[in-house]
Amino acid sequence: MSGESVKSAERVIEVLKVFAKFQTPLSQKALVDETGYPQSSLVALLKTMTSNGLLHYNSASRLYYPTTVVKHLGSWIDDQSHEAAWITSLMKALNEFSGETVALAVQNDTILMYIRAIESDHLVRYHVREGEQRPLLDSSMGWLLMSRMDPVQIERIYRRSPLAHRQMAGDLDVFQKSMAEIRGQDYCYLANVPPNAGTVSMMLPATFNDSPIVIGVGGFIERIAPRVDELINEIRNQVNLHARSANLPSLRSRAGRT
Template structure:
């Protein structure tokens, strides 16, 4: 029994370590011990010891006073190794370059992770007015074209099991009703692409297609463009370029 208790304690410590790192990853900047404790709910004494251990190992950093904590450089190294070792990211590089040239807009490769999408690769727009994006950024699937393109490869019951009935609003245009979202996913399946109509960022529209190298799909390509610059002709060019990119990347990932 003692051995079982020790193993249980080790597993609990591992879970808390991961939860702490996810807390810092989702909240950039530095945080006081009290703020961290309020968010995660661990006893302050054990939380402090765990934070000190993570600081010593480089997973967590402190400010000059030693009283505020944030994500450490080792997390970046692990995240980079994930990107560097991912076969889809490697296969998509040429496709992303061409998609960027064809559209002159910001383009992304992203992966579905639970109820979110995570950016794996991006190419910045050639225009002065452009959205800010970064690899590793996590956004709600229901408010993004990327997420909707991927959710459309699931059946309706799978979507109902994944998402709550009421969805959080990111902007005033976000779809917040699950059934309404499911209706839109039906349209996405019919037309082959998804649209974010300023649902994640006001003033920004986005178009996305899923990459069907597996079913349901887990990766998608997108193109983001400021609404002020989007003309009917440019919109059609973006859609055509995305379909072409989807076909090329599907071919490149056929053995994965």
């Protein structure tokens, strides 16, 4: 291993130690002040850690926060908190009901980042790993998150996304119309995005680093497609049931399937 590689590894560890010390989202400036690293070097390091799913970056607050990928390195990220407990219970209930993969995700700039997942036991299933990332345009969960944005934000993300994903979503006018339709619902269902998969997604009354969290139930399209209405209703019911147990607001069904 080269000297530069060792230095980079040491800096990753040092950044995680700073988070463990403060146990809160931190700004780039705070990390520079704490580590003493040159700003240009730290910016590059933070971008690399974010792109690899180790950190989540909230572009609105400009704060970084470790993901569950590094929870074993930072024992202060408490999976047994009141909020984490009801979400874990919700995911298990949906996994048992559907038999499919259940995942949580947040927006990470133009990317969707999975922060937790329970995979299906089916041989043919939707594979999701904690910390895995994909373009927002490439998933039901990403479309739902984007539908809650204003048209200017949607256009910015659309134009910054890879060409192949823009083509799959349709031209910008078509995509904006899709966003308007989804905005009027409390769910999003996409078939064959990604190919051969179907996912039903809903927002949760919770946040991660002040970013909205979306939950999705996904699997092989031939199993999901006949159950879309059933899954929409069950996700909605289970989210409301578990949210109430945590004294959080219930979802309000918008226009669309009931």
